[in-house]
Amino acid sequence: MPFPTSSELIFSEQANHNFSRTLGDLKRSALSIQNRLRSIEHDAAFAQRVADAYNRPLIANERCGSWYIDPKIKGGSAYFKSTDGHTGVWKFSSRRLNMHLLETIGQHDGCIIIDSTRRGKRMPDALSKTIPIWCSVLNRYLFPAEPSYHELYTPPQVVSKSEHAQISALLPSFVLALQSLKLPLENLRNHISKPLRPIWVTPESDLTPSSAIFGDFHPFICCTVSRRVVGGEVSGGGYIQGAGDDTENWVHGLTPPVFWANKEHLLSTSESDLPELIEELVSQSLCMSATTAPGLRLVLPTSALFVGTISDSLGMDTAPNACSITLQPKVTDQSTWQTSPTRMEAGLGSSKLGSRSLRLALPVLMTFVADSMKRSKTASPKRIVIACESGKDLAIGAALAILCLFFDGQGSLVEGQEGTASIDKAFIRSRLGWISTSMPDTNPSRATLQSVNSFLMGRPR
CATH class of the missing domain: 3.90.190.10 (Protein tyrosine phosphatase superfamily)
Incomplete structure (x- = not known):
């Protein structure tokens, strides 16, 4: 007797309901708070290995990046938005200049910027396009007489030749927009002595300490800390790519400083008790911050x-x-x-x-x-x-x-x-x-x- 075809199989409505509910339960289990926090801890360890390899300060690309850096070793923050690098709408933002990074880059001959992205993507657009645009525009602005400094560098495994060419064509207009702001050019130029050049690091990269020596440019090391996961939420075996991205959906008010200050306590608490613990820790943190305002x-x-x-x-x-x-x-x-x-x-x-x-x-x-x-x-x-x-x-x-x-x-x-x-x-x-x-x-x-x-x-x- 032949086996029935898929079209001949009949499942009861109750069976379909149970199947959908089971899939939902698996997804919620995979995306638990505990899994998210452990994934952040895992990726933060990679960020630390990158810092050890390149011996340069870790800069968080806010808001996501701060989840992956212990505040004790955090070298600063940056604000490069992925939306400024989205295909067809590339821009150099006058609202997010990030000029404060030049001092850090000059002092340490570069920096490492930490970011992540959610399931399926290799790296965030902020690292693959927004930062390359920023580096090229700054090089043109600060070193106008050095055409060899002006080239745009993008990761070829992420940015196609066509997209690279389209972005390059826009760079002169971005420089004019920056010049119109009339920023103190000499003060900015005093911070760096070489052009800026982005370099990309992912969990798939070979971290060789000897590669930390750069002679002709200041390295702007763009580090994507999360490994790429292809497939559904349950395909990562409990690991969640980009767990620090879009935290509003699960975080219960938890912030990176509160997480790092209480990491061991949080990771050792059961899933059912985590929301209550997080609310308690956040409340305590708010009380403390109210008495330690940063000042005008x-x-x-x-x-x-x-x-x-x-x-x-x-x-x-x-x-x-x-x-x-x-x-x-x-x-x-x-x-x-x-x-x-x-x-x-x-x-x-x-x-x-x-x-x-x-x-x-x-x-x-x-x-x-x-x-x-x-x-x-x-x-x-x-x-x-x-x-x-x-x-x-x-x-x-x-x-x-x-x-x-x-x-x-x-x-x-x-x-x-x-x-x-x-x-x-x-x-x-x-x-x-x-x-x-x-x-x-x-x-x-x-x-x-x-x-x-x-x-x-x-x-x-």
Whole structure:
């Protein structure tokens, strides 16, 4: 008797349901918190081997990269986005300049940037295209008289010849965009003596310590820490590629510093108890961080404009020649904003609501700054402090508007607002470059920057 064909087989509806449920259970088991944390630990060990082989500082490409570096040995952070390297939409970002890396690169003759990507990909676009674009643009900008430094380098196993050629054709326009920011060229050039060149390392690479000597260029070592897994979630045998990527879906508030400070405890806890333990550890961390705020940060080249979190600004000096503006996450009536001649607490709301509210609030905030400057009867430098909940979004937007209206090209305060005839998108980007260079970890949302652009460019001329 012949065997039945697949079309002749009939499964009950209950059997199909059980089969689907079994597959779902297997997937959830494979993607458990415990497996994710152990995968991160596994990949972090590879990052350490790369550091030992090349003897250069580990730089985390945020946010993913920080999961794979023990904070005790972390050499810094960078902000190269994969979206800036996506096929057909390549760009050199004026919001994420990463110029602070030049000092580290010069001091250590290069650096190692750590990143990862999820299942199926060989390496993230940030490492294969965004960083190569950045290196080539910086080489052209810093060494314009050295054409041999200007070549674009991309990994041939990831980037096709056609895509490489298309990116190369755009590089001159990217250099012009960078030049329009009018950054302090000599200061940047003083950090490095050779061109930058990306080198790619994956778990499949041969880590030979002797290869750590480079004579003609500063190596920008792009390290993808996760090994490539092809197939479904259960095909990795418990290993999850890119476990530190897209952590919002499973992390329960856990952050890289909390993970590293409590790694052994977390890895020895059962899956069922992990969510409760993570919430407890995160709560403890928040209490500690509230008492150890990083402090206000100065926007260079000014000597008067400071940005920080709301907690950073509490208790600050409010002398007659100073003013402070805090942008509160709770919406409040405009009539209550100004609490003293030197202090304003504007309740704009948080997230997208706050970004939209900022556009309507900026005229009030700028008038407050202008009035504060008029009241000052001393020749000593004025102090302007802008704060928001994170210190990295709404406060950056308000600070950007102040830079455009109250500071000249050398970073000095001007009496009264500057003429606005010259304020266009290029001018605004150049002032944003000051902020990006001074505070590379800031990340103002697109909505916030759109509100600032709309306010500045819509003012009467």
